Amino acid sequence: MRKGDWKLIQELNRSIILNKIRLDGPISRIELAKGNRISPSTVAAAVQELIREGYVTEIGRGESSGGRKPILLRFAPDNHFLFAASISNTVIEVAQLNLEANILRKESAPVGTRQGEGVIELMLGMIDRFVTETGSLDACIGIAVTTPGVVNVEQGVVYYNSKLRLNDVPVKQLVESRYGIKTWVENDTNSLVLAERRFGSYSSFANLIYIMVGNGIGAGILVNDMILRGKLGGAGEFGHTSVNRSGIRCECGNVGCLENSVSWPAVHSRMMAAMASGRQTLIHDLTGGDISRIEPAVYKEALSREDRLAMDITEEIAEHLGAGIVNLVNLFNPGAIVLGGNVAQDNPILLHKVEEHISRYAMRILKDDLVVGQSSLGDDGKLIGAAAVVLQDLFQFSLT
Incomplete structure (x- = not known):
């Protein structure tokens, strides 16, 4: 066996052992060896290294099944941290998280009219503040950057x-040269599907979309627990x-893209046009007549009160979105479809109408056991998604 191959096996075993401790701890060394079919000597060496680096701690002795009581091991998620930067079309969020993807502190800033280099400069300035306030970066295991669009993950471009x-x-190059910390770059919806699988309510689905x-439309597609990327990293451009x-x-350059029918800018535009034509709607009351206050929460509040304009717009959204999702169901046969973003999240009426469309038009054999639900990650979903990109390498819980 070549030296490089042996090194790879050691790293893989270490990641498997660490993830097992994270999921099943407190756990003994002998249980780790038996449960993963790894030799006791390999487990002992890996555990010693993990303890020395602060990823694992010993917490005392467990029950004996005959002989000496085994020493129990527990994952120590707060001894290290990572930085996550989530770029969207309207806002940039930066956070520091522990190794369970729990947010320790965060900051957000509107993108405004920035484009291109200005967006990257804004993000780097935000990370600069986190780095300065943190002081020592010895415990930092990496930085993750997520963004909508076509991303080359290997090159970080x-x-x-x-x-x-x-x-x-070249985001990866820019960040690594600035901070000297390993950096991952990923498409935002790819990171979100990974997070729903690893940290959310959809952990039992290896085939998940x-x-x-929201402000844009995208899809992260997990097939047999692997992110579907495509040749250039452009798989999942569902909005186009x-x-x-x-x-x-x-x-x-295309005509009739889904994004121009169901994204928040499209929904907002239809509301504005209807109100400008004099159509009566609760949205007038909810915004005090100030059209600048029309936002997704206002639309969903009007919808919950069965406002006719909001209902009509939701019917249109469901028809177009449902048609697109039926295509995904028939193409990829997922076990579950998760809807997120500021239009779909906390919108049970839209979810129900989309489910009806899928039930009516998707192939029967593919829709019978299909789960359709809302994102389980909450308001910090994109930051948790970014963290999942780093943690998948640490724990080897997904091979992409």
Whole structure:
């Protein structure tokens, strides 16, 4: 066996052992060896290294089944941390998290009119503050950056984001050269589907699709526990699939893109047009007549009160979104579909209508046991998703 192969096996065994301690601890060395079919000497060496580096602690002795009581091991998530930076089309969030993806502190800033280099400068300035306030970075295991668009994960390059005008941006190189810390770069919906599988309520689904319905539309697709990326990292550009060939031309060059029918800017535009034409709606009352206060929460509040305009718009969203999802169901046969984003989250009426569309039009054999639900990650989902990108390497719980 070549030296490089042996080194790889050692690292894989170490990650398997650490993840087992994280999931099943407190646990003894002998249980680790038996449960993972790894030799006791290999387990002992890996555990000694993990204790020395602060990833694992000994917490006392367990019950004996005959002989000496075994020493129990527990994962120590607070001895190390990571930084996560989530770029969206409207806001950038930066956070420090522990190794269970629990947020220790966070900060957000609006993107505003920034594009291209200005977006990256804003993000780096935010990370600068976190680094300065942290002091020593010895316990930092990495930095994760997530963004909408086409991302080359291996090179850490954002190939294309049309709204933010990010083209061939070497984010990994920029961040690593600035801070000297290993950096991961990932598409945002890919990170979210990974987080739902590892930290959310969809841990039993190895075939899972996360659909972002917000300021943009995207899909993270997990097939047999592997993220589907495509040749250039562009798999999952769900918002740029065409659902209306007589629709408007999209900035991507296509016509009738889903994004132009169901994203928040599209929904907002239809509300504004209806109100400008004099249509009566609760939205007037909810915003005090100030149209600048129309936001997703207002739309969903009006919808919960069965406002006719909000209901009509939701019917349109469900028809287009449902048609697109039926295509995904028939193509990928997922076990579950997760809807997130500021339009779909906390929107049970939309979820129900989408479920009805899937039930009506998807292939029967593929829809019978399909679970359709909302994101379980809460408001910090994108930051947890970014953390999952780093932690998948540490724990080897997903091979991408």
